[in-house]
Amino acid sequence: MNLAPPAADNTPRSSASELTRRSFLRSGSAAGAGLVLGAPAVLSAAAQAAPSDEIRVGFIGCGKQQEVLFNAMKNIPGIHYAAVCDIMKDRVGAAFGRIRAAFGNSPRRYFDVEDMLAKEKDLDAVFVATPDFWHAPHTVMALESGLHVYCEKMMSNTIEGARSMVKAAETSGKVCQIGHQRRSNPRYVYTLDQLINGNQVCGHITSINGQWNRGVKSSQDIKVKASTLPDLAVMNSYGFKDAHQFLNWRWYRDLSGGPISDLGAHQIDIFNWFLGTAPTSVMASGDKNHFKNREHFDNVMCVFEYDTPAGGARAFYQVLTTTSAGGGYYEAFMGTEGTVQISERDAYTNIYRESDAPSWDPLVQRGFLKRGSAPAPAAAEGNVIAAYASAAPEAYELPGALSKPPHQPHIENFFQAVRGQATLNCDARHAFESEAPIYWVNPAAEAGQTLQLSEEHLSV
Amino acid sequence: MGYHSGMKDASDLNSKPDLGGVFGFWVLRLWLAVRAVVTGIEKYSGSRSSSEAVTIDGAPNTYGLTASQSDKVYGLEHYHGVPETLAQRFADEPLIPGAMLSLFDKVLGPALIVLGLMLLVGLATRISLLGMGLVYVALTVGLILLKQDAGVAWLGVHVGLVALALNYVPHNRLAILKKW
Structure with missing residues (x-):
């Protein structure tokens, strides 16, 4: 792989001109097909009479978090797992095996991100699950290659890296979701x-x-x-x-x-x-x-x-x-x-109502809350210390x-945004803020x- | 007649069944068979959850909040030979080759079921007991490496029962194939 450790400004070792050239070529071909610059790659795939509207996905980083993400997304329809990349052979093999076991297809295996981005011309989106200090270089690289990106949090190990991701996302016009999955829960x-x-x-x-x-x-x-x-x-x-x-x-x-x-x-x-x-x-x-x-x-x-x-x-x-x-x-x-x-x-x-707050019975009756299964602790009579304590709050749920894996709704939101059917719940700018x-x-x-x-x- | 009135030879046992020994072996054979078969079947168990949208203010909520129910189900798709919680720890053990672990994971469930059924119907009882004992020894090796001493002792009890059953084999009755 010909990428250097990230510099302070998170510029990857790869030739910027090469990436720019690839971005230019992809943008140029899209423009030639009558598509506006920045239109989702899935649309360009459709314009080239692709057999379906499947979103073609690649994984950058195939460690434990990739496994978590894959297990959360394998029940989402309309995805084709096209490529996996990691510098560790065993991890690439494990990710390959998971995909093959679940879907029967064989994603192409890479040990070099740039190699994958150069050869996988039909990719629509990548999932970045590399160590934090690689998030910014990999995300920027993928966005500049015309791909939508789902990147794990923390955006970067440096605030400058995170800033570069926001700028790249907004410049590219691509969808860039950051993996704060609670935002879609x-x-x-x-x-x-x-x-x-x-x-x-x-x-x-x-x-x-x-x-x-x-x-x-x-x-x-x-x-x-x-x-x-x-x-x-x-x-x-x-x-x-x-x-x-x-x-x-x-x-x-x-x-x-x-x-x-x-x-x-x-x-x-x-x-x-x-x-x-x-x-x-x-x-x-x-x-x-x-x-x-x-x-x-x-x-x-x-x-x-x-x-x-x-x-x-x-x-x-x-x-x-x-x-x-x-x-x-x-x-x-x-x-x-x-x-x-x-x-x-x-x-x-757990949800607790202060003892002197208005009753929540109406909320329970309408279904907004459930009463907690554990009874509130009884007040201790005659206990001098307990006399200073507030009355125990009531517990609710x-x-x-x-009923899905915790990451699934966030990934669903990402794919809906890629298809133009939703706005992101945690785009790069909101994640940065x-x-x-x-x-x-x-x-x-x-x-x-x-x-x-x-x-x-x-x-x- | 006590089991260890070992002065009696096989011809005595064949000519004059020792009911205590016969019943003792039946009970032991049945226990070991059921233990293996049910454990093997459990390796094909999983859960299937169903969920429906919770009603809030008289209508199903649009957030995706659900009330779930989980049911235990069986099927080939749920097969897990080595429990997932142990599999990764085994994989990290340098003395357990990855290929061996993978093979063991695949055969453990079927092996327990087949050996258990063989023992249940009395098909090559000695061979099936030996096979079962070796499976428990193999499991013991893994648990020794993980320093799961309680599990090692637990499996040791199983191995002891298998050895006891092998000693009881001369009392074997109601068997399809006694030869092995």
Whole structure:
């Protein structure tokens, strides 16, 4: 593969002129066919009398996340899996096997992204599931090649990389969805539309509390058989100095944003999406408490401050990689009348009505909420300490669940947008606006200062 | 008559059935057969979930919120020889070649069913018991590598029962093929 490790500006080693030439050729042929520049490639395929309106998809990066994405999309009709690419032969083989087992066709196998983009002239879209520091180069490369892109979050390991993705998406006119899959999850959309905004069950939201607690056992280094690894020279050419970096890139500062980015990005995105605004400041603390040899903090805590139309609000977020207890992962929106604690997992989702808030019985009768199965704890009589506590809130539940893999609705939205049937739920610009504050958490923790977030910090 | 009145030779056993020994072997044969057959069949089990839109304000919601029900089903498409949770850990073990793991994954379920049925009907009882014992030993190797000591002990009980059954074989009755 003739791509260098990404430079600071995330420009891939590949010749820019070559990519531009390929983009030009593709755009030129589309224009020659009477199609406007930037029209979805699926339309150009239709114009060339393709046998069906199937969207032809390729995968860039075939590790664990590719498997998650594929399992979430294999039940979506109208997709042809045409190509898979990774620098690790075993991963390419595994992705090939998954596709062949599910659909019977044999996608073409590549070990070089540029080679794949050059040879796969009929591709409509690619899924980018490479390490974070490759997201921007691969996404920009694919967009400039005239392809629609679904890229995993975090957009990039640097804010400059994320900015380059927004610019490339808007310049290319192609669809670019970022993998904040909660944005398409019916449980989240319903919670925001009907419970928080529509029926205002929280009242005035003053506080947000989010976390992802993961234990030491789940945070161990990834290991594979040495015989399955790419050659060291190949890993070096892709920016990994050794096998440990290749497998555990999430712990290296030049390759990833660390746990606050890996895990926190999903949830801090929900803070900003639900509040409809970006934070005005961030303070943070982090350290290498247990995994002393890792470059990134293993535990991080941060507080964002917001100005919302209803007044000020604060959001606390913690990501732990040393303790799993404490309720798993969720985002809790806490207001004067109720709290909505939502999670991708039903088990971590709870809704509470403050004891002095208006009754929610009408909402239950109309089906907006279900009563919780667990009874509220009884007040402790005669206990002096408990006398200072508020009355226990009543517990409620969402009225329904998501019966698909969590990523499926987001991918469905992507394909609908590719077909021109929907707008993206998390395009590159909206993803950037939501992710931008996250890039400042680690610097705030290192500086030990509250960072006031300005346009300079948060804009493209 | 106790089983280990080993002074009696086979001709004594054939001429004068020891009912205790016969019934003991039947029970052991039946247990091992059922254990293997049902375990093998379970490897073809999966779940099929059905869901319908939740009604909110008198109409099915348009968000995609559903109430789900999951039913256990059986079928070839649900086959999983080695449990998925263990498969990846086995694959990471340097002493387990990938091709061997793949082969074992494919044959484990059918092997348990076939060996169990052979034992149930008394078809080459010694061979079927030996095969079953070897399957349990093979499973034990994997669990030793994963340091699953409780599982190793659990399989050790199975191997012990197989060995006991092999000792009881002279009491074998109601068998289709006694020769092997």
